[in-house]
Amino acid sequence: MTTYLEQLETPVPIVDMDRLAFNLDRMAAYATLHGLQLRPHVKTHKSPRIAADQLRLGAVGLTCATLREAEVMAEVCEDLLVAYPPVGAARLERLARLPRAVRVTVAADDANALDALNVAARLGQRQFDVLVEADLGMHRVGVSSPERAVAIAKHIDRASALNFAGMLFYPGHIREAVGEQGAALSQLGANIATYVQAFEAAGLPPRIVSGGxxxxxxxxxxxxxxxxxxxGTYVYNDRTTAMIGACDWDDCALTVLATVVSVAVKGQAVIDAGTKALGREPLRAEGDGYGALLDHPEVVVSRMSEEHGILDLSKTDWRPRLGDQVRVVPNHVCIVVHLFDEIIGVRGHAVETRWPVEARGRGPALDELAEGPSRPRAV
Amino acid sequence: MTTYLEQLETPVPIVDMDRLAFNLDRMAAYATLHGLQLRPHVKTHKSPRIAADQLRLGAVGLTCATLREAEVMAEVCEDLLVAYPPVGAARLERLARLPRAVRVTVAADDANALDALNVAARLGQRQFDVLVEADLGMHRVGVSSPERAVAIAKHIDRASALNFAGMLFYPGHIREAVGEQGAALSQLGANIATYVQAFEAAGLPPRIVSGGxxxxxxxxxxxxxxxxxxxGTYVYNDRTTAMIGACDWDDCALTVLATVVSVAVKGQAVIDAGTKALGREPLRAEGDGYGALLDHPEVVVSRMSEEHGILDLSKTDWRPRLGDQVRVVPNHVCIVVHLFDEIIGVRGHAVETRWPVEARGRGPALDELAEGPSRPRAV
Structure with a gap:
């Protein structure tokens, strides 16, 4: 018996399976065409099922931010990049305990952190590949000069259980529309060249330069x-991705299915998707609101409470009725996925499949640690 | 063996158990002193353990927004208010299936919704008490005139399985500091009086006027x-609550324990609590940032990515070192709780207990419904 969208309790994230397949295929084809290695970030989907599809389509490995993500993805992938500073005893312990059959690469920007990482690797009887993280304009993490990068690379090269593998950067500061990124990309290329030359001059040519x-x-x-x-985001896309021209509106594979629960206040309709379903992410492009309707992009979620989203009806002739279902394209899909335990896969109006957001959450904060040695010191 | 904060993997929400007990007790005492019935909203804690404490201290029942919350709280409470529009077939089915030993009160602002609710009650062989939801300034949901409220009350009174119980409003538009709320509260009182008089004139005096x-x-x-x-928020409090004067800074019982993971970029430090741990909630008071440090309130989380929070160090002499733990008071604690599966209870620096955020998530979106009749219609 077929289940239809109308039978789902809302709010719930639904994924158009055709569109997901198209999105996965297109990025794989782009990377192949240009000889770039594709290492998708799993933060967007947090699902080993989608990760397996990405690997089948040619991805060389996966990128993770949290150790929970790495642990879950180790079940389907033997080549993981943990693109997050390896700092904190608990995080290091979990890094060291990842399956030894998995090649683990770590990004780092600090010599002290690398000393601790080396100890963790030795305790885990393993090696870590390390990428030096460079700040090429995002100003979040990363060393800010080629000299500092080379010093860290040498530090890695001297550590018994670490191998220098290259450099990593996150170009999150490039927020122009796709057609207007030329100047920023030229600057990026010039910056990378100075780092690569410095590494080469030090006798440590980078095997990997990871970005994008x-x-x-x-x-x-x-x-x-x-x-x-x-x-990461390309698997589902979102309103921001569409508005900067990195995908078409119809390429937004994930929407939040919601129900109109009140039309009592004039000029608006209230849906049951608020901040606990959509997050409160700004649109990183021209426009306002926290999401827009897939079928009525001129209708935005203009205000939210935790379980209420207010649809602004001032720019549309469309008038929803109480009980109508709508599909909201969120501003930032990675946050939406993190807010739910399960995703529903649909084809047209029919529910086809479902999968858990398996790498959501943080994993054990306490259980296994409680068995280890006590390490009291002042916070 | 005692476990200490330093052994916890971060980011993780931790609750000061002494402060939690104090917060619970103070609100219970306030309500008792003034003869107000206390029906705490569980959206903040989503925990039957804390709900049971609230009931033990004299709460007359609990308030829920989601059906997941209602189902979980039905295990510890026989008097639930679902302060959310009863709209959508799946939501109505779950309402009807709540244990019949539980008195369920529902808030509503629409006659059509009430007809559906009446059908659900009859199918569930039960009665629902109903509060008419009035919009007294929030402009989110609720009827906007006493005449409309009376029409809905009569509608309830005529429905075979619904009982008119009074009115409900949500004064979320009152955002002044506590000391400056006088005018807004006077206006609120005047509004309520017009509604109550209209109900009484219609022969339907409200037993309950629920607000606050x-x-x-x-x-x-x-x-x-x-x-x-x-x-709801009073159990944990948060930065907004403190900044508007509804609690002291030290009354913030829940903080997000985080680790400094990068100090590579000058003038800032990066912690591992970003939007996936703190949400991106504005401070609803004077000030900026998405949270502030419990021990250094002048240090705010000024920017965030999904797993990174940037501490602005421009207003402090304090200089964190890589690996230091900090405790972040979030702007809006209800969102933080919703982002985690588990809360850690601490006393001083020692971990004392832990509990799941049991009413987090949405519950089954599909499983049970798949057994029901198919109801295809156009979205």
Whole structure:
């Protein structure tokens, strides 16, 4: 018996399976065409099922941020990049305990952190590949000069259980529309060249130069030196991705199915998707609101409470009735996935499948640690 | 063996158990002192353990927004208010299936919704008490005139399985600091009086007038006519609650324990609590940032990515080192709880207990419904 969208309790994230397959295929084809290694970031989907599809389509490995993500993805992938500073005893312990059959690469920007990482590797009787994280404009993490990068690379090279593998950057500061990224990408290429030259002059040529996220992914082949890209959002896309021109509106594979629960206040309708379903992410492009309707992009979620979203009806003739279902394209899909335990896969109006957001959450914060030695010190 | 904060993997929400007990007790005492019935909103904690404490301290029942919350709380409470529009077939089915031993009250603002609710009640062989939801300034849901409220009350009174119980409002529009709420509260009292008079003139005197949320809770006794308050945030409090004067800074019982993971970029430090741990909630008071440090309130989380929070160090002499743990008071604690599966209870620096965020998530979106009749129609 077929289940239809109308039978689902809302709010619930639903994924158009055709569109998901198209999105996966397109990025794989882009990377192949341009000789870039594709290492998708799993933060967007947090699902080993989708990760397996990405690997089947040619991805060389996966990128993770949390140890929970790495542990779950180790079940389907033997080549993981943990693109997050390896800092904190608990995080290091979990890194060291990842299956030894998995090649684990770590990004780092600090010599002290690397000393601790080396100890963790030795305790785990394993080696870590390490990428030096460089700040090429995002100003979040990463060393800010080629000299500092080389010092860290040498530090890695001297550590008994660490192997220098290259450099990593996150071009999250590139927020122009895709057609207007030219200047930023030229600057990026020039910056990368100074780092690569410094590494080479020190006798440590980088095997990997890892960069790229969905907004800039489609033009990363224009940046000389980049060997690997790490897009995440492209699997589902979202309103921001569409508005900057990195996908079409119809490429938004994930929407939040919601129900109109009140039309009592004039000029608006209230849906049951609020901040606990959509997050409160700004649109990183022209426009306002926290999401827009797939079938009525002019209708935005203009205000929210935890379980209420207010649809602004001032720019539309469409008038929803109480009980109508709508599909909201969220501003930032990675946050939406993190808010739910399960995703529903649909084809047209029919429910086809479902899968858990398996790498959601943080994993054990306490259980296993409680068995280890006590390490009291002042916070 | 004692476990200490330093052994926890971060980010993780931790609750000061002494402070939690104090917060619970103070609101219970306030309500008792002023003869107000206390029906705490569980959206903040989503935990039957804390709900049971609230009931033990004198709460007359609990307030829920989602059916998942209602189902979980039905295990510890026989008097639930679902303060959310009863719209959508799946939501109505779950309402009807709540244990029949539980008195269920529902808030509604629409006659068509009430007809469906009446059908659900009859199918469930039960009665629902109903509060007419009035819009007294929030402009989210609720009828906007006493005439409309009376029409709905009569509709309820005529429905075979519904009982008119009174009115409900949510004063979320009152965002002044506690000391400056006088005018808004006077206006609220005047509005309530017009509604109550209209109900009485129609021969339907309200048994319950339910209002109040944490920011305005401490002055709700000044509003004539209010019989019941529904604060939620007071159990944990947060930066917004403290900044508007509804609690002291030290009353913030829940903080997000985080680790400094990068100090590579000058003038800032990066912690591992970003939007996936803190949400991206604005401070609803003077000030900026998405949270502030418990021990250094002048240090705010000024920017965030999904797993990174940037601490602005421009207003402090404090200089964190890589690996240091910090405790972040979030702007809006209800969102933080919804982002995690488990809460850690601490006393001083020692971990004392832990509990799941049991009413988090949405519950079955599909499983049970798949057994019901198919109801295809166009979305």
């Amino acid at each position: 996220s969905t907004p800039a992914a489609w033009r990363m082949h224009e940046v000389p030196g980049v060997t690997e890209v790490r897009p | 949320s944490t920011p305005a809770a401490w002055r709700m006794h000044e509003v004539p006519g209010v019989t019941e308050v529904r604060p």
